[in-house]
Amino acid sequence: xxxxxxRLALCRFLCGWPKLDPRLVARAFAALSAADRGFAAHxxxxxxxxxxxxxxxxxxxxxSPLFDDATHRxxxxxxxxxxxxxxxxxxxxxxxxxYEGALMFASTQDVTPVPSYARDGPGYWGLIDSAAHE
Amino acid sequence: MQFDADVxxxxxxxxxxxxxxxxxxxxxxxxxxxAGPRMPRWxxxxxxxxxxxxxxxxxxxxxxxxxxxxxxGAHSDDYLQNVGPLAYRPGMLRLxxxxxxxxxxxxxxxxxxxxxxxxxxxxxRDWPIDYxxxxxxxxxxxxxxxxxxxxxxxxxxxxxGAFPPRSQAYPLPMLPWSFYTRRIAAELRAxxxxxxxxxxxxxxxxYAGRPxxxxxxxxxxxxxxxxxxxxxxHASLAERAGAQLRENxxxxxxERAGAKILAVHYKSPDGRETRLSARAxxxxxxxxxxxxxxxxxxxxxxxxxVGRNLMDHTGIxxxxxxxxxxxxxxxxxxxxxxxxxxxxxxxxxxxxxxxxLGNEVANRPVAARLLAQGVIGPELDRRIRHDAARIVxxxxxxxxxxxxxxxxxxxxxxxxxxxxxxxxxxxxxxxVRAGAxxxxxxxxxxxxxxxxxxxxxxxxxxxxxHIMGSTIMGADPxxxxxxxxxxxxxxxxxxxxxxxxxxxxxVVDPTLTGAALALRLADLIGRAV
Numbered sequence: 001x002x003x004x005x006x007r008l009a010l011c012r013f014l015c016g017w018p019k020l021d022p023r024l025v026a027r028a029f030a031a032l033s034a035a036d037r038g039f040a041a042h043x044x045x046x047x048x049x050x051x052x053x054x055x056x057x058x059x060x061x062x063x064s065p066l067f068d069d070a071t072h073r074x075x076x077x078x079x080x081x082x083x084x085x086x087x088x089x090x091x092x093x094x095x096x097x098x099y100e101g102a103l104m105f106a107s108t109q110d111v112t113p114v115p116s117y118a119r120d121g122p123g124y125w126g127l128i129d130s131a132a133h134e
Numbered sequence: 135m136q137f138d139a140d141v142x143x144x145x146x147x148x149x150x151x152x153x154x155x156x157x158x159x160x161x162x163x164x165x166x167x168x169a170g171p172r173m174p175r176w177x178x179x180x181x182x183x184x185x186x187x188x189x190x191x192x193x194x195x196x197x198x199x200x201x202x203x204x205x206x207g208a209h210s211d212d213y214l215q216n217v218g219p220l221a222y223r224p225g226m227l228r229l230x231x232x233x234x235x236x237x238x239x240x241x242x243x244x245x246x247x248x249x250x251x252x253x254x255x256x257x258x259r260d261w262p263i264d265y266x267x268x269x270x271x272x273x274x275x276x277x278x279x280x281x282x283x284x285x286x287x288x289x290x291x292x293x294x295g296a297f298p299p300r301s302q303a304y305p306l307p308m309l310p311w312s313f314y315t316r317r318i319a320a321e322l323r324a325x326x327x328x329x330x331x332x333x334x335x336x337x338x339x340x341y342a343g344r345p346x347x348x349x350x351x352x353x354x355x356x357x358x359x360x361x362x363x364x365x366x367x368h369a370s371l372a373e374r375a376g377a378q379l380r381e382n383x384x385x386x387x388x389e390r391a392g393a394k395i396l397a398v399h400y401k402s403p404d405g406r407e408t409r410l411s412a413r414a415x416x417x418x419x420x421x422x423x424x425x426x427x428x429x430x431x432x433x434x435x436x437x438x439x440v441g442r443n444l445m446d447h448t449g450i451x452x453x454x455x456x457x458x459x460x461x462x463x464x465x466x467x468x469x470x471x472x473x474x475x476x477x478x479x480x481x482x483x484x485x486x487x488x489x490x491l492g493n494e495v496a497n498r499p500v501a502a503r504l505l506a507q508g509v510i511g512p513e514l515d516r517r518i519r520h521d522a523a524r525i526v527x528x529x530x531x532x533x534x535x536x537x538x539x540x541x542x543x544x545x546x547x548x549x550x551x552x553x554x555x556x557x558x559x560x561x562x563x564x565x566v567r568a569g570a571x572x573x574x575x576x577x578x579x580x581x582x583x584x585x586x587x588x589x590x591x592x593x594x595x596x597x598x599x600h601i602m603g604s605t606i607m608g609a610d611p612x613x614x615x616x617x618x619x620x621x622x623x624x625x626x627x628x629x630x631x632x633x634x635x636x637x638x639x640x641v642v643d644p645t646l647t648g649a650a651l652a653l654r655l656a657d658l659i660g661r662a663v
Contacts, residue, residue: 108522130460
């Protein structure tokens with residue numbers, strides 16, 4: 001499988017999000033590789049290990065011995081950080097992967113906005129009883 | 135004698151722009167100088183969305199070598215030279231419209247007792263004016279900024295009738311409370327705490343060309359639609375009324391002859407200097423740059439108080455994970471506060487304090503914490519939703535006392551224009567520490583009431599972004615910089631429009647008080663010039 005496809009497959013697997021945008025994957029890899037020249041190789045190794053172990057999904061990966069391996073775990077968490085937090089790195093040198101598309105907002109989008117975006121009209125929050133949202 | 139303008143105002147933040155606007159509408163010729171550039175809202179919004187590190191809310195704002203902000207950029211991070219035990223780094227921006235591009239717009243009045251701290255409680259300093267003198271100007275400032283609030287609240291925190299006294303109603307009705315605010319207020323009230331709405335400069339309905347708040351929950355660092363007031367509103371109004379706004383103009387010297395200020399000199403980014411003369415001058419460069427300009431110019435300082443008595447609402451915070459799903463992040467970022475420690479005899483012994491309830495979308499810190507714990511997969515999404523619904527944030531502000539050793543002075547380090555960087559020495563004293571002990575007791579009660587788990591209670595001392603005291607107001611020229619009209623004691627035609635004049639700050643955000651003072655001094659100048 002060509003490298004770009006393999007990376008996309010790995011990231012979609014880890015995020016549990018089949019529609020993860022390939023442009024974000026490319027951005028994440030560029031940022032992570034800039035910080036760590038060995039990153040691409042670690043990611044490739046992780047992808048191959050997941051395939052070899054026949055893991056069905058990220059839950060299976062989490063429950064497998066692969067997640068106990070420090071290198072595989074670090075690689076997985078670095079990628080998840082890039083897509084969930086939408087950022088690679090800290091402080092002045094941090095790189096944006098995505099803000100509106102950061103996966104940390106996905107599970108609450110029925111209740112709260114991505115800050116600076118409109119969820120609803122003026123005063124919407126006074127009209128709803130959020131106890132309905134568990 | 136020919137002047138370049140009737141009045142020159144240095145600083146186009148909210149106070150300078152209110153002043154410039156008020157004078158221009160009285161047909162005075164006004165030049166308004168701004169050290170930083172102009173930037174439109176849409177561009178600041180895009181910069182915010184695209185900045186990677188969102189932990190410093192200053193970061194989206196321009197970071198220029200000739201006019202650094204307080205943090206959030208290569209030039210700015212090394213600008214304020216802190217030499218004391220605490221790093222004083224309150225929010226400060228340098229661009230047309232000033233620091234209120236990035237604020238939470240809390241617009242409280244001081245209480246009558248806040249003006250008489252020394253007389254009533256034997257600590258700190260009295261204001262040389264009292265609440266009744268400032269009250270009509272508070273009303274005008276609330277109209278100018280478009281403040282919404284609950285007219286029935288006892289803002290002294292005693293759960294009584296409406297207080298402080300008001301000659302006019304809030305111009306706008308209070309914003310509705312979100313479920314989060316309603317539920318927490320109910321639980322705290324049931325336990326005996328007083329919980330008040332926080333008045334704010336947010337349009338709860340369309341107001342003076344501003345749209346109504348739609349709860350995008352990014353009041354800080356920037357309101358995407360301008361429902362929240364920012365200083366550029368009056369910078370624009372001042373220009374439309376005929377004031378001449380010059381951006382990228384860094385005032386560095388006030389020229390005087392005897393007791394009269396003749397001119398202001400400013401530098402452009404390329405170092406070129408310009409001299410402008412006027413009948414009167416208003417320095418509205420906020421509480422660090424204003425004393426810095428006076429010190430560089432060697433004016434207005436017979437008292438040796440310029441730069442001293444620096445105060446903030448230094449504070450602490452508490453982050454909880456409540457038992458119940460409450461959903462912070464609906465509506466604006468702050469809606470209410472607890473004021474039971476705002477005023478009383480205890481101020482003899484310890485600092486007054488205000489607990490503010492934060493209402494920010496919590497997904498980012500929640501997700502970061504879970505990833506750091508190695509949570510992945512469907513559990514990560516489930517836990518983000520679960521925890522983000524339950525984060526409760528309290529931020530507590532303490533009243534500082536004016537101390538001569540807390541001060542802004544001139545560093546030997548120079549900025550890109552060759553001007554001295556501000557040097558700051560700052561610490562909190564036993565009075566504030568005693569207040570923190572009381573606040574911690576309240577934190578334990580909040581934790582119990584909300585059946586919560588403590589996520590973070592060790593914030594250390596946090597900057598409160600409220601710069602006060604550094605050009606202190608007083609009746610006695612020997613120990614103060616300005617009189618009750620904000621006129622410098624030493625120079626009849628030099629006024630200071632800055633929260634830096636405040637000799638006592640209470641526990642509330644000082645902007646509305648500064649705005650009231652600015653409108654009052656503009657009226658005085660307008661009648662005299």
